[in-house]
Amino acid sequence: MSHTRCLLLICLIAVAGCTRMPVQTILLTNPYDHSLQETCVVIERKAFRQKDDSLHPVIYDREKARSLPVQVDDLDSDGSWDEASFLVSLKPGETFTGRLEWLPQEDVPVYPIRTNVYLGISRKRNGYFKEVREEVFPSDYECRTPYQYQFEGVGWENDVIAFRTYCDRRNGKDIFGKTTSKMILSDVGKIENYHELQSWGMDILKVGNSLGIGAVGAIKNGKIYRLGDTRYHDFQIIVEGPVRSVFKLGFDGWIVNGDTLSATETITITAGRNGFSNRFEVTGDNVPDTLISGLSMIGIEGELVTFSNQDWPGISLSGINDLDGRFLGMAVFTKNPERFSAEITLKASEMYDVKSPEYQAVKFHPYISDTYYLTTTGPVADFYVFTLWEGRYPEIHTPETFHKTVNQELLSVIHAPEVVMR
Numbered sequence: 001m002s003h004t005r006c007l008l009l010i011c012l013i014a015v016a017g018c019t020r021m022p023v024q025t026i027l028l029t030n031p032y033d034h035s036l037q038e039t040c041v042v043i044e045r046k047a048f049r050q051k052d053d054s055l056h057p058v059i060y061d062r063e064k065a066r067s068l069p070v071q072v073d074d075l076d077s078d079g080s081w082d083e084a085s086f087l088v089s090l091k092p093g094e095t096f097t098g099r100l101e102w103l104p105q106e107d108v109p110v111y112p113i114r115t116n117v118y119l120g121i122s123r124k125r126n127g128y129f130k131e132v133r134e135e136v137f138p139s140d141y142e143c144r145t146p147y148q149y150q151f152e153g154v155g156w157e158n159d160v161i162a163f164r165t166y167c168d169r170r171n172g173k174d175i176f177g178k179t180t181s182k183m184i185l186s187d188v189g190k191i192e193n194y195h196e197l198q199s200w201g202m203d204i205l206k207v208g209n210s211l212g213i214g215a216v217g218a219i220k221n222g223k224i225y226r227l228g229d230t231r232y233h234d235f236q237i238i239v240e241g242p243v244r245s246v247f248k249l250g251f252d253g254w255i256v257n258g259d260t261l262s263a264t265e266t267i268t269i270t271a272g273r274n275g276f277s278n279r280f281e282v283t284g285d286n287v288p289d290t291l292i293s294g295l296s297m298i299g300i301e302g303e304l305v306t307f308s309n310q311d312w313p314g315i316s317l318s319g320i321n322d323l324d325g326r327f328l329g330m331a332v333f334t335k336n337p338e339r340f341s342a343e344i345t346l347k348a349s350e351m352y353d354v355k356s357p358e359y360q361a362v363k364f365h366p367y368i369s370d371t372y373y374l375t376t377t378g379p380v381a382d383f384y385v386f387t388l389w390e391g392r393y394p395e396i397h398t399p400e401t402f403h404k405t406v407n408q409e410l411l412s413v414i415h416a417p418e419v420v421m422r
Helices: 003-020 357-361 397-413
Strands: 024-029 037-042 056-062 070-073 083-091 096-106 115-117 134-136 153-157 162-166 174-176 201-203 213-220 223-226 232-239 246-258 261-271 275-283 290-296 300-307 314-321 327-334 341-344 371-377 381-391 420-421
Touching: 024 083, 024 397, 037 397, 056 420, 070 232, 083 096, 115 246, 115 261, 115 371, 153 174, 153 246, 153 261, 162 213, 174 213, 174 381, 213 275, 213 327, 223 246, 275 290, 290 314, 290 327, 290 381, 300 327, 300 341, 300 397, 314 371, 314 397, 327 397, 327 420, 381 397
Parallel strands: none
Antiparallel strands: 024 096, 024 420, 037 083, 056 096, 070 083, 115 153, 134 232, 153 162, 162 174, 174 201, 213 223, 213 290, 232 246, 246 261, 261 275, 275 381, 290 371, 300 314, 314 327, 327 381, 341 371
């Protein structure tokens, strides 16, 4: 090889290396007087210098002794990622200085999976379930054994908690209390009875005709309408990864006060968080201007609290849960303080003869009962849902310890560090 060709090859390698490995400094500062614990930072693609889709961002500390797990997400399925997300913990006033480097996918560190979305389906109802990433649910679907959908619907989890939503007209949301950090949903409900304590945890909430934990609805002309009894209902996973998972539930043909509406729930669960966020959006003519989310009061004789004097107002319910005799705390907050109020529905026993064969024979009742709920303005509402279970956190066994922890975690959810890249 001639000297000229060698020099040319060296130059090409150098240029390629500079293109593939630009280094930026990233500064993350906590400007608040409280700590941020595993706060999720999301940065849009346009903020980065590097535009090569074959390269993955990695954030190291100054000494390159450790890296922050960075997840890149293609939100619109066009083949190019749109956002990068990662978790950071900072003390009040602390600044983290990191090196932002770009690596080929094969060189990126392997990060532990800390979030998961799961829907298992058995078309033949034979107990064998296949995982799917999207599904259009039958409009006349009723949950009955043997189940077509594993544990009756879609599940989502992280390393500390898991949830599910019923895929029939109830559309209530439920809690799987976890005693392990492993992802467990793919195995739940195949053989064991998840209403009893298993090696991974158990179902810890009675839902009935309530909203469960964080299910949604609307109010029009003084009447509450449950989101769920619709003509069309689908599910789609948007992203899954070590930092966060996002999925959508779509609804069409939702009748509210005689008007036919559409709705979307976009649910995000982040690693390490004792809850999830839900963006609830309603479209159509004559959209109700009051949206709701709430908490089941079934089987929990406890304390009802309203958090009204803050940017994210909310409600909480906590006490001994008669399912397992342990303390359970739940809370839901809304981003929009306008038209916030806290209300309680009637109990099922005040609406129906619950001991009658007619009531017992029906799986679904259209009226929402046994629910402590909050209201906010539509047509778009952002909710954040929390829960803490004594079975995982033995130190959380009173309303006081629950509220202290919830308030600390809420601050780490709604406050993000200042980000500077240079």
